Amino acid sequence: MRIASLVPSATEMLFALGLGDQVVAVTHECDYPPEAAGKRHLTRSLVPEGLSAGEIDAEVRRLTGEGRHLYELDEPALAELEVDLIVTQAVCEVCAVSYDDVVAVASRLPSRPQVISLDPSNLEEVLADIPRLGEATGAADRAAALRDGLELRLDEVRRAVAGAPRPSVLALEWLDPPFIGGHWVPEMIEIAGGTDALGVAGAKSRTAEWDEIAAAAADVVVAMPCGWDAARARSEVDAHAAEVAAIGAERIWTVDAAASFSRPGPRLVEGTELLAHLLHPDRVAAPPGVPFERVEERSWA
8 A cells, every 4th residue: 555644643653553664755744753754745834934933823824814725735746656545634724734635636646545534632532543544554453452552551641640639730832822732632631640721622722811821820831832842842931931930830841742742643642641750750750752841940030
C-alpha cells in the first residue's frame, strides 16, 4: 500500500504501526519520527515564516476571514505518487490542508485513493483512531496492541496519582492572544491528577482575556503554544511575564506542545505522563527524553 499522510499526528501513528515504509509522502510539518522528515513533502504553509505569535494569529484570522486556505497541496506530486490511501483531518482548520480540498483532489487522481479523516475531540477518540487506521492499512493486530499498550500506560498514571491532592491547572495553548487548551488537554490534566481551571474536555480551545485567566487563580500554569517546542514556549512566557505573573500560580512550566500535546497521536500519552510528573513529582517520574522547563519568576526581575 502507498500512503500519503497530510497531518503530522497521522504520520506518527502510521510509523508507530510499523508502516513507515509504506508512507510515500507527508506534510512539511511531519518531523517525528526523524525519518518521516525525509519523505516527500506535499504541502506548504501560506502563513509567512518568522512572524511573532500575535502576527501569526492576525494572519490566520485574515486568511480565514477572506475565505482563503492556510496550506497549499501539491496535487501534481500526489498524482505522480499514485497513492492508495490519504490520511487527513478536519478537526482543526489551521492545522492541515482543508478536508474538502483533499476530497476534491482525491476524486481527480487516477489512482482513486481512499481518504480517511481522523477527527478526534478527546483522548478516547484519539485512541479509537488507532484501530481505524489499522483496519484501513491491514495492520489491525498491531493497532490493537498499540492501543492496548497506550491505555495501560494511562491506567498506570491514574493509579499513581490516585488519592493525591488535585491542583488547579491552567493550560495555555497560545499567549498572544491567550487561548485556553481544549479538546483532549483537559482530559490529560484530569488523568494526570489535576483539575483544569478553565478548559472543558472535548470542547475546542478558546480565547480568553488575561483578567479572566488571573481570576481563575490556578495553582499550576503549563504553557503549551500549539505546534511549538519548549524553548519557543519559554520565550512566549517571558514575553508575557507580567500577565503570567498576575495569575499567581505556585508553579509555571513550559513544555514541547508539538511533541506531546498538540498532535492527537500516540505521544499524547507521554504528555499525560509528563503532566503527572509536573503535578506529582513524588509519584510519577518524568518520561525520558521529553523536554520541559520550570519558569522561576525571579528570572523576570
